Amino acid sequence: MDRRTFVSLSLAMGAAQSPLWAATEARDVIAIGGDVTEIIFALGQGHRLLARDATSTFPAEAQRLPDVGYMRRLSAEGVLSFAPNLIVSAEGAGPPEVIDILRAASVEFAEVPEGYDADAILQKIETVGAALGVRDQATALASKTRAALDTALDRAAQRSDDKARVMFILSTQGGRILASGTDTGADGIIRMAGGVNAVTSFEGYKPLSDEAVSAAAPDVILMMDRSGDHSATDEELFGLPALSVTPAAKTKNVVRMDGLFLLGFGPRTADAVTTLNRALYPS
Amino acid sequence: MSLAGHIPHSRVARARQLHVWLSCALLVAGVFSLTVGATDVALGPALLKLARGETLSQMEAIVLWDIRAPRLVLGMLVGAALAVGGAVMQGLFRNPLADPGLVGVSAGAGLGAITAIVLAGLAPIWFAAAVGDQLVPVAAFLGSWASTMVLYRVSTLHGRTSVATMLLAGIALGALAGALSGILVYISDDRQLRDLTFWGLGSLGGASWIKVVAAGPIILISVLAACVLGRGLNGLALGEATAAHIGLNVQRVKNLAILTVAAATGAAVAVSGGIGFIGIVVPHLLRLGTGPDHRPLLINAGLLGALLLILADVIARVIIAPAELPIGIVTAVLGAPVFLWILLRQRGIVDL
Numbered sequence: 001m002d003r004r005t006f007v008s009l010s011l012a013m014g015a016a017q018s019p020l021w022a023a024t025e026a027r028d029v030i031a032i033g034g035d036v037t038e039i040i041f042a043l044g045q046g047h048r049l050l051a052r053d054a055t056s057t058f059p060a061e062a063q064r065l066p067d068v069g070y071m072r073r074l075s076a077e078g079v080l081s082f083a084p085n086l087i088v089s090a091e092g093a094g095p096p097e098v099i100d101i102l103r104a105a106s107v108e109f110a111e112v113p114e115g116y117d118a119d120a121i122l123q124k125i126e127t128v129g130a131a132l133g134v135r136d137q138a139t140a141l142a143s144k145t146r147a148a149l150d151t152a153l154d155r156a157a158q159r160s161d162d163k164a165r166v167m168f169i170l171s172t173q174g175g176r177i178l179a180s181g182t183d184t185g186a187d188g189i190i191r192m193a194g195g196v197n198a199v200t201s202f203e204g205y206k207p208l209s210d211e212a213v214s215a216a217a218p219d220v221i222l223m224m225d226r227s228g229d230h231s232a233t234d235e236e237l238f239g240l241p242a243l244s245v246t247p248a249a250k251t252k253n254v255v256r257m258d259g260l261f262l263l264g265f266g267p268r269t270a271d272a273v274t275t276l277n278r279a280l281y282p283s
Numbered sequence: 284m285s286l287a288g289h290i291p292h293s294r295v296a297r298a299r300q301l302h303v304w305l306s307c308a309l310l311v312a313g314v315f316s317l318t319v320g321a322t323d324v325a326l327g328p329a330l331l332k333l334a335r336g337e338t339l340s341q342m343e344a345i346v347l348w349d350i351r352a353p354r355l356v357l358g359m360l361v362g363a364a365l366a367v368g369g370a371v372m373q374g375l376f377r378n379p380l381a382d383p384g385l386v387g388v389s390a391g392a393g394l395g396a397i398t399a400i401v402l403a404g405l406a407p408i409w410f411a412a413a414v415g416d417q418l419v420p421v422a423a424f425l426g427s428w429a430s431t432m433v434l435y436r437v438s439t440l441h442g443r444t445s446v447a448t449m450l451l452a453g454i455a456l457g458a459l460a461g462a463l464s465g466i467l468v469y470i471s472d473d474r475q476l477r478d479l480t481f482w483g484l485g486s487l488g489g490a491s492w493i494k495v496v497a498a499g500p501i502i503l504i505s506v507l508a509a510c511v512l513g514r515g516l517n518g519l520a521l522g523e524a525t526a527a528h529i530g531l532n533v534q535r536v537k538n539l540a541i542l543t544v545a546a547a548t549g550a551a552v553a554v555s556g557g558i559g560f561i562g563i564v565v566p567h568l569l570r571l572g573t574g575p576d577h578r579p580l581l582i583n584a585g586l587l588g589a590l591l592l593i594l595a596d597v598i599a600r601v602i603i604a605p606a607e608l609p610i611g612i613v614t615a616v617l618g619a620p621v622f623l624w625i626l627l628r629q630r631g632i633v634d635l
Contacts, residue, residue, distance in 0.1 A: 051605060069606025072474070073481055075488060076350050078605030080342065081321040092474060096416040097489040105345045204472040 029132065030082060032071045033090025035266040036112050037062050039128045040088065042267040043137045050082040058260050058268075076101040088131050090114060114265075116188030118149045121265050141267065148270035156194035156277045164280045166195040167218035167248070170205050175240055179208045179216075185263035190222065192269075193276035210242035219247045220280055224259040255279040298579035301572070305586035309359070312593045316355050319597055321604035322346050354490040357554060358596045359589040360502045361487070362561060364551035366588025367506050368544045369562025370569075370581055374516030375540045376446055382562040383548035385453050386541055387430035390460035392552040393483070395426020397464045400478050401471045419482070420494065420553040427549035430456060435541055444537045484609030485558035487596050498550040505547035506585055512540055513578030520575070560614045561588050564622045571629050591618070 029048045031037040037056035040046060046059075051066040053074075068078055071090065076098040079087070084107055091114040093099065103109060110131035112124050122142045129138020168186035170178040180186035181202040190197050198218040199208065208216070221237065238249040248254065257279075261272050318326045324346040329339055339347070365383070372381040383389070399422035403411075406418065414421045434456055438448035468479065515536035518526035527533050548562070565588045569580055595613040602608055 054606070066605055069603070070477070070481075072478060073486070073488060073607065073609075075321065075600060075605060075607035077346055077600065078321040078607060080346060080350075081323075081605055083342070095489045097491045097494075100416075100491075101345065101349050104349065105341065206469070 026085075028083075028085040030068065030079060030084045030087045031056055031062075031089075032068075032074075032087060032093050033112065034058065034260045035124060035264045036088050036090050036128060038260075038264060038266040038268065039125055039141075040132065042141055043125075043129060043132065043134055045132050045134060045137075048132070050084055051079075055260070058264075074098050080105055080107075086110065086131065088112065088128055116183075116185050116265060118146070118153065118192070118269075121149065121267075121269055122146055124266070145267055145270065149273070152270040152273040152277070153192060156192060156273055159194045159281060163194060163196045164219045165198040165217060165247075166190045166220045166222050166280065167198040167213075167216055167246075168222045170224070172237065172240065177208050177210075177213055177240070177242060178205055179213070180205050185265060186222070188265070189262055189269070189272060189276060192273045193280060195220070195276075195280050208242075213242035214245050217246055219251075219253060221248045221254040222262075222276070223254060223256050224262065225256040226259075294574035295576055295579060298569075298573035298576065298583060301569075301583050302579065302586065305583060305590060309586055309590045309593075312590050312597075313355055313359070316358070316593050316597050317347065317351050319601055320346065320351060321600065349491070353492050353495050354487050354596060355593065356495050356499070357490040358487050358593045360495070360499055361551040361555045361558065362588040362590070362592025363506050363585040364502045364547040364588075365558060365561040365592070366565035366584040367509050367581055368548040368551075370566035370577070370584040371509050371512060371516065371540050371544050372562075373566055374512075374519060374577055375537065376450065377520060379567065380563070383544050384457075385450060386545055387434045387453055387456050387460075388427045388545060388548045388552060389557065390453075390457040391430025392423040392427035392549060393557070394430070394460040394464050395422040395424070395553075396482050396556070397467045397471075397479055398422055398426070400482065401467045401475050417493065417497070420497075424498075424549050424553035427552060428545060430460065431541065431545035431549070443534060444541070446537070481609060482556045483611070485556035485611035485614075486599070486607070486609050487555055488600075488607055490554075494554045498554045501550040502547050505543040505550075508539065509543040509547065510581045510585065512536060512543075513576070513581050516540070516577040516581075520577075556609075556611070558592070558611050558614060560611075560618045561592060564618050565591065568622070568625065571625060 027048055027050050029040070029045075030051045031040050031049055032053045034055040034057060037049070037052050038058055040049060041059050041062065046061055049062070049065055051068050052062050053068055053071045055071065056062045056065075066082070068074060071093045073095065074093060079098075079102060086108045087093075087102065088110045090112050093111070099109060108131075110127065112127045112131075114120070115123065122145060125138050125142045125145060129135050129141070168180035168184075168190065170180065172178075179199050180197070181199050181204055182197065183203040184205060187197045198216040199212075201212075221243070234252055234254055237254060238244055238252060243249050255276065257272065257276065261268055262276070264272075314326065322342070324343050326347065329343050329347055332339055332343075368383040368388075369381075372383055372385055373379060375381070376385060396419050399406075399419040403418055411418065434449060434453055435444065437452045438445050468476065471479065515531060518529060518531040519533065519536060521529070523533055552558075566580065566584050569583045569587060573579065573583065591614070592610075595610050595617070598617070599608045599610040599613045602613075
């Protein structure tokens with residue numbers, strides 16, 4: 001079933017108020033976190049969602065759900081206005097006072113742990129499945145995802161020497177390069193796709209000095225594909241003095257991928273690993 | 284203000300009348316704020332239920348009592364604290380641009396909050412256990428209080444506080460706090476960074492009775508204490524030397540002004556984050572309307588500040604429901620153009 005049929009099928013089902021579902025499973029869940037929402041839809045439980053947070057942009061049906069805002073700044077009354085029974089949330093939803101109120105209003109709260117490797121993804125799927133009471137589907141999805149990830153990781157691992165040095169750039173605002181160090185989603189996906197993170201001197205996302213960028217000598221620049229006028233063109237990007245002397249500039253090698261697809265660490269990550277791996281090693 | 288000499292009585296009388304009008308408006312706004320929200324729970328039906336002796340549903344009880352009521356109380360307290368704090372500072376420094384930030388409140392509170400957000404994991408266990416979820420507000424209050432005390436000590440020599448020294452030392456201290464905050468921002472991760480940004484925009488979103496009980500008494504006592512400063516600030520408007528000659532204890536006025544403003548706005552910023560604009564605009568609106576006499580002005584400022592903040596909060600939580608806008612955005616976006624319009628219309632008689 002391709003995505004289009006899936007979308008129209010579930011739309012039709014939603015419109016018809018499928019009696020089977022209406023009888024057994026009410027719409028009573030709010031999903032917080034792009035990866036969590038993706039997993040809920042992949043488990044076939046999307047019809048149970050009342051609302052989602054601002055980062056839940058995939059699949060397309062998710063975007064049609066009401067948006068309760070940024071996950072660290074939830075509004076107690078806004079969330080309660082949907083009268084949910086369960087909130088499935090990525091790690092770190094808040095503020096704590098709001099979570100306390102929601103718990104007091106007998107809304108169940110399931111937190112899904114974060115992580116940037118294959119095991120973390122499977123763990124997320126199991127946790128979401130348990131919270132929604134669909135352990136069987138979760139086990140099935142987890143083993144399917146594990147198989148897909150194993151295949152993707154094996155292919156990526158074939159390249160053991162001469163790995164591409166990849167620099168993930170979050171933004172180039174004002175010519176200052178904000179790059180990913182270690183312990184981030186970007187670092188995780190680069191490693192999974194058989195690349196080497198060119199920046200390992202710090203944790204998290206930090207601005208790099210021009211000389212540090214040149215010294216990191218990336219072969220490939222990895223960026224998020226943004227709609228609108230945020231994304232720098234290749235000319236602008238490699239026109240930056242810091243980047244112009246890197247190997248990546250000589251080959252104009254920049255890879256752009258959708259942010260949630262690349263850094264979501266959800267059911268689509270196996271595809272993301274393969275896509276990134278092919279982009280890093282085109283031959 | 285040349286007109287002031289001719290009609291002082293009518294203006295003061297008008298300002299006194301305004302107490303009543305603002306109190307009524309505040310009451311209406313309070314009821315409105317309890318009625319409006321993302322859920323369809325409303326005050327009227329709930330009161331009717333109570334009157335009939337029925338019990339409220341869990342939803343009604345939580346929305347009205349645990350979400351909207353503490354927000355309303357906290358909003359009134361914060362609004363009053365910011366507006367009165369602004370009025371007192373403008374009187375003390377005899378400068379229309381003065382705000383509580385001048386006595387180091389914002390810089391200190393900001394540094395405290397950033398420290399708490401970024402270094403929360405490093406706090407001593409007994410301290411973390413004692414304050415629990417309230418680490419950020421507690422740290423913000425301690426930061427604001429500490430920086431005011433440092434500033435106060437620096438600018439007080441032989442029992443005399445120099446407001447000029449305070450102004451300049453405040454800038455230096457602010458720069459220092461900014462630099463320390465910068466270091467913490469640098470070592471923070473992007474989630475903490477977003478928390479910081481949102482903290483700076485202010486919100487009453489985390490309002491709870493715990494916060495009301497913790498910040499309420501501090502704000503209430505210091506705002507009430509500040510409201511008796513009217514005569515002293517009127518005297519200071521003549522200049523410090525003249526004020527002393529007409530029999531005013533200038534140093535006592537200064538002490539009271541600095542301490543009450545630090546306590547009230549420190550507590551307000553701690554529970555609500557940075558809410559700009561109220562402290563500057565409210566006193567000026569009132570001066571334009573009813574004259575510069577501080578005695579009625581301080582009380583009116585408290586009432587109008589509370590009123591505006593409640594209305595801003597209603598907008599903040601309704602306009603993009605089910606999500607919520609930071610309240611600092613609302614106060615600035617709505618307040619700035621209105622203030623500018625009034626200022627330009629009155630340009631002829633205002634010569635600040």
